[in-house]
Amino acid sequence: MTSGARGPRGPYRTGIKTREQIVVAAAKAFGEKGYRAASLRQIAADVGLSPAALLRHFESKEDLLAAVLNWWEAETAHRENPDLQGLRAIDQLRMSMAYHLEHRGLLELFITLTAEATNPEHPARDFVRRRYAQVVRTKTDQLLQAVQTGEIPPLTEAEAESDIRALLAVMDGLELQWLLDPNMDLVGTFDRYLDHAMTCWRAGTRPIL
Amino acid sequence: MTSGARGPRGPYRTGIKTREQIVVAAAKAFGEKGYRAASLRQIAADVGLSPAALLRHFESKEDLLAAVLNWWEAETAHRENPDLQGLRAIDQLRMSMAYHLEHRGLLELFITLTAEATNPEHPARDFVRRRYAQVVRTKTDQLLQAVQTGEIPPLTEAEAESDIRALLAVMDGLELQWLLDPNMDLVGTFDRYLDHAMTCWRAGTRPIL
Incomplete structure (x- = not known):
């Protein structure tokens, strides 16, 4: 049971970490180039992912923007x-x-x-x-x-x-x-x-x- | 001689007018979308030109940006x-x-x-x-x-x-x-x-x- 519970946890944790890496890379790209001009392809490449792999974490660029805004708010709110x-x-x-x-x-x-x-x-x-x-x-x-x-x-x-x-x-x-x-x-x-x-x-x- | 002098003047004047129209359209696009995200194709379309025709007036997007900045300065300086x-x-x-x-x-x-x-x-x-x-x-x-x-x-x-x-x-x-x-x-x-x-x-x- 323990190992069964652990099984999905590993990849799940990896998923969260990848998500965070994508958000940080997107925040950098949006800050440097602007939201409109930043490309999903480049953001994916910055964290070593294909565009398709990035889209498994965020449905769209707008979805990624929402995550960046939440992240920014959390970083500054405390x-x-x-x-x-x-x-x-x-x-x-x-x-x-x-x-x-x-x-x-x-x-x-x-x-x-x-x-x-x-x-x-x-x-x-x-x-x-x-x-x-x-x-x-x-x-x-x-x-x-x-x-x-x-x-x-x-x-x-x-x-x-x-x-x-x-x-x-x-x-x-x-x-x-x-x-x-x-x-x-x-x-x-x-x-x-x-x-x-x-x-x-x-x-x-x-x-x- | 008069008509000979007039010949080139017509198209030349048209060229200046087209150039101005492009600059105004570019200023609008850069203001709304940002310089990086604005597309030359869309700016050309906004004044009824093909991208190739636009590039006969401005060598590059950066060249167009310089013209927009000069125009902006002239609009505000006086x-x-x-x-x-x-x-x-x-x-x-x-x-x-x-x-x-x-x-x-x-x-x-x-x-x-x-x-x-x-x-x-x-x-x-x-x-x-x-x-x-x-x-x-x-x-x-x-x-x-x-x-x-x-x-x-x-x-x-x-x-x-x-x-x-x-x-x-x-x-x-x-x-x-x-x-x-x-x-x-x-x-x-x-x-x-x-x-x-x-x-x-x-x-x-x-x-x-």
Whole structure:
């Protein structure tokens, strides 16, 4: 019975490992070439498979994209500490920035897919839109939390969302600048920006409004 | 002699017009699908040509990309008034934002090619890097000009560049947000951000440092 149970487990485990290898290779290809331009044939070759063998793991390119997006979300999601509140929760964006600096491939994937997804027909559009809206919502709530606990003077919800949108825009824009010119001081520039935003929020002067 | 001179002029003019049509169709395709994923065959079909006929106007896809980049630069360059100085020169970024709102296709082309060009091997990389560096330089000089004429209190060159980089990052990032979600108040959010930056520059408090 033991050996009978083990029998399928070996190949099953191999299957999971192959699947993971394909997803990592696809993430690299999508980040470097874009989803549309990346070829399944090349991704298969990158992990030593034939295209037909790859299609036994993923039905289609779109199916593979969904797996890459899930993988990307899992890779990036664990980094936020849900116990932090208010400005300290927002301050965690510095960590994200440092993480991106260490994981250029993930950042390139994010920027490339986001830009592609500006096309209404792109298959990653719903995912990217949903995720962006989620981040805006979470960070806006954290800023409003800082108001509720008296950590900072009042802000309307619209003001809070506007500030958070500008803050996230600065992150994306600076990351784009850094991908184009690695000599640029990504972490330092963002740190100074966030320091200033924090100072303004605490002082009740609008940093971005 | 007149008719002899006219003879070649007709087809020559037609050639220029066809070339323009190809460039506009290519700009649309590159913006929607990305440079790599767009196909010459489809671009040719969009203007009613065979691929072979298209290749009589442009030697290669890369050649066509160069023409699109020149066209994009010409379309966007004329909008700055070179006579304005200091903060008033920087203030023209509001116009750029309003222009992008009216020309979504040009903006999509810019964002898509910029994201693709984060790949070191992308043929538009040099153009995008050069252009970005140029904009940073021009706007930083305009901010330092405001210091020199006494319009605003002192800033070091590094501080000025850091502020301008953050300002341009906000523009790019907000534009990306708007392409993903057209309900977002692009011009309003940027206006409030720039108003605040101007106030801080005038007051000598660092908006972004």
